[in-house]
Amino acid sequence: MLLVTVVIAACGSSTSSPPPNPLDDKASPPAGGVELQFWHGFSAGANQDATNYLVSQFNSQHTGSIRVTATYAGNYDDTFAKYKASIQSNQLPDLVQIYDIGTRFMIDSGTIQPMQVFIDHDKYNVSDLEPNLLGYFSISGKLYSMPWNNSTPLLYYNKDAFQKAGLDPNKPPRTLAEIRDYAQKLTVKDSSGNVTQYGFGAAIYGWFLEQLTAQADQQYCNNGNGRDKSASKVNLNQPTDVNVVDWWTKMVGDGIALNTGRNTTDAQNAFKAGKMAITLESTGVMRGFQSAVKFQLGAGFFPKPTDTTSGGPIIGGASLWIVNKKPSYVQKAAWEFVKFLEQPQNMAYWHTHTGYFPVSKAAQSDPSDVAWRQQYPLFNVAIDQLHQTKLDKASQGCLLGVMPATRQAAEVGMEAAITKKSPPQKAMDDAVASIQPQIDQYNQAVGKS
Amino acid sequence: MEAASSERRAGTRTAGRRLAAGRRVEPAAFLFLAPSLVLFVVFIFWPLLRTVYLSFHGSDIVGRPTIFVGLDQYQLMLSSPTVRDVLANTFLFSLMTVVPSLVLAVVIALLLQQRIAGIGVFRTLMATPFAFSVATASVVFAIFFNPGVGVFNSFLQLFGQHPVGWLTDPSRALASVAVTTVWLQLGYCVLVLSAGLGAIPEELYEAARLDGARALAMTRHVTLPLLTPTLFFLLVVTTITSLQSFGQIHILTRGGPAGATTTLVYSVYVNAFAFGNSNFGLASAQAMVLFVVVLAVTTVQFGVLERRVFYR
Incomplete structure (x- = not known):
């Protein structure tokens, strides 16, 4: 019994042609600044509090230019389902947190702008990020989403x-x-x-x-x-x-x-x-x-x-995706916010308030992070474990x-x-x-x- | 119905005129019906048509319908290795919830009729499950059922019994979810039955008493026959509710262990919304089957059982 006809679908123009480089687009942002919709999967609790704190920090630093609105979109599974539904109804957020196992789908959906585009344009240095983290979210050396809340x-x-x-x-x-x-x-x-x-x-x-x-x-x-x-x-x-x-x-x-x-x-x-x-x-x-x-x-x-x-x-947890169906200034604003979250002191705040991984070596050597791990030495176990892991296809994890x-x-x-x-x-x-x-x-x- | 149509056939002229007058359509009626019509169209008829449409189509990775596939989705569903288990679970679950709910509710409702001090307190207590949402009750039961720290296992051990995998043992999980459901439905059933009992006229009991009937005989020959309309209503309603149960399964077992509590509704949910499946075609085909099952069961209930209902 073969039901080959069940799903034969074209995703429109999605996977065939790469989306145009958003940074070539000369459209200018509205006078009042850019509004960014950011969906995440953290219900009320320590993780959501830490997210909201970082968002408010970012907003106060970018008054008049960028304003991020963080929205809880349900747990990881729900956020994923909601994102899919939003593709159908064309009501996509600008930035979304998706769990590790949604990676392949996100790429195939044709709705995301690879991080690599921004990294290359900005000459942004990712060599300080943990190689195992980059390993999971990169395909053929190209980073698609930014590691954010990751765990082992x-x-x-x-x-x-x-x-x-x-x-x-x-x-x-x-x-x-x-x-x-x-x-x-x-x-x-x-x-x-x-x-x-x-x-x-x-x-x-x-x-x-x-x-x-x-x-x-x-x-x-x-x-x-x-x-x-x-x-x-x-x-x-x-x-x-x-x-x-x-x-x-x-x-x-x-x-x-x-x-x-x-x-x-x-x-x-x-x-x-x-x-x-x-x-x-x-x-x-x-x-x-x-x-x-x-x-x-x-x-x-x-x-x-x-x-x-x-x-x-394998690295678990979720990463940040920038949506490509938006004007260039929106995508650039989302990239600013992503960079902000990756700053060592913000990542150290994230690590010490949630328990998720400090994704960069600079974050791990941030004084607040060092002091915190002295107080709770068990947190070193995860970092040691990651540092002892050889990155190969097996530990990169399955993309499906x-x-x-x-x-x-x-x-x-x-x-x-x-x-x-x-x-x-x-x-x-x-x-x-x-x-x-x-x-x-x-x-x-x-x-x- | 039969009587009405034969009357119509044999209707005199005057009766016919009366009927025609009654049928004249008042434009204003539509105005008053509009709110409910709009709601029905938006929330019932349109989704139903959409479900039919989706069940004949394939979908892309996002879940958008693509090409017409005829009956492939139905075929896929019926050829799935789990279809028997799913249907069996659905049937068993209904059996394990409807029968105990009704039997227990009758017993409790009868007991609550007793005129003893403080019965009002008991009446209120017995009706409280009705006030619980499915989600709240399920979360509480999940804690009771917990294999490590749950109160049910603590009780068992208190009496020297071995602990049981209430939700983790495939042979018990469906029954455990059914217990939760019975508890949830009981309050409503007791409430409706109590109202039914209250509507039975006192004279009938008096007459029975004069005939020398005792409590048991009165229950058998007066109370229960007069309660059949209420029981029939509850039978239909609880059957439909249990066929459509979702919340307790989702919270207690997520259809597990190893598919032991996956009913038709839960299977629809999994294919459409869970784990990024977005398989709306297959889910819609299953939903259509569920629709037919509910319709069939209800029709049978009306056709077969309603004849035994004693309407005063």
Whole structure:
């Protein structure tokens, strides 16, 4: 049953001809200054507060010339969906924050102006940015969006539980096999046989599988992780991934790991409550963990599926995109705001108030950032981890138009295995089969297959 | 209906004239109907037509309809490996929410009729779920169901039972979402049934009492038959509501684990709006199927069950 006709679409003029260089356009801004619409995905809380603070700083520095209005457009998924809808209704923002896995779509949508255009024109120096960050958001050496709120995954653990189990609290496990060993020692049962503390537990989150694949120096999708040319197949059922899922399934089956489902908050709560001694989470939750836990918090590098020195984590989080369907002065104003956010002191403010990565070395050596990391040394773990990661196609991460749906398919596969609905190999084979039509349709629609 | 049409057929001249007069269209009527007509067109008829249109079209990566694809979207939907599970989940979910909601609501409504001190407090309490939004209740239940720190598992352990993966075990998740839904619907059902009970005339009970009927017999022979119109109304309404349930599934399980709580509505949402899918063609085809299912179930309910309804 082939339904090749389902989606054959042309994206108009989008992908064929590059948009004209906006900086050649001589249109002049209105007398009252430029109004910029900036959409982001931060709900009320620390991240939105920090965003609003930086926006107000920028606005007061540019009174009369540029005024940025920051709007919460729903969470990452919602912002992405809203952006798509706004293409249809032609009500695009001027600047938008889109999550990492939306990168391929954004490029294919034909609605964005690559950062490289502004960088080249301004001779803006990006060499100070972390190479791994540039690696994710660049395709063939061209930077499309500006890294802004970025994170990597870490392994978090309960040092008190380690001590009680006779484990060295300063030696977190480094491989999946080690986690299993540790978890066996860390699992505690009460007199009636109920587990009061599981050794391990993490959300069934597709991001972790993507990360573990990169940690094993393997590619998540074909064609050089979609970096040589558009990916046409995902490798969710390759041995590395199946082994990871198999390991997870056995951990849960043997009663040394707690399955809290897909919701990351549930896993966070269980870890904070001391229900599980080791968990996997983003650097972005470190502040939340620190203020909530009643035990000594430990953080280590994200684990590797096997004991190897190659491989490393992929950059996660979101980046900033400038929309090309706007007059040149609007795009230039958006670029001014992007540059402002990247300034070392602003990036240091961002890092210390949100927990996201300080994207440049200058931000990392900003006095406020240095002082802050002295106070909270666990934040060095993420930076050390990134600095030890060799940048290659595996750690650049997979670029795929339907990456959000693929992550979802991976989660369904992981869940099917962990809940014993299907054996790991079959579960991941099914996941690959379920996503293949969408990959094909997407590639046909943008004419890349 | 039958009676009305035979009357019309056998109608005398005067009756016919009366009918014609009644049918004369007052232009002013449209003026008064305009607000609701506009709302219907904008929010019901236009989206419905649009859904039909979209279900016959493919879409580009942004979700704009492109070319006519005939029945391909329907074929794609029916050939999907998960279509059986989705339909089964939809059916089971309705069964697991409608039946317990109605049974429990009748029991509670009957108990609330008792004339004891402080019954007003209980009546108010039993109706409160009605005041909760789906989202609020679901968030609260999500905390109850939490596998690590949830109160339901704490209770189980208190009584020496093993904790349960309420939302993480595929064989339990649908039932857990159904429990939440029953709780949500119960307040409304109790409220409507209480009103139904209040409308039963006291004389009928008196007559039954004179005939020597006891409480159980009165419930069986007086209360329940006279409650059938209310029950029928609730059956139709709760069935439609449960077929269209979305919020609790989205908040509690997001259709998981491993698709165990993916109903037709949730599947429509996933294809159209979630994970950047923008597959409006496929989602529209599913929405059309849902429309037909709801229509069929409601028609069957009216055709088969309404005959047993006792209208006074």
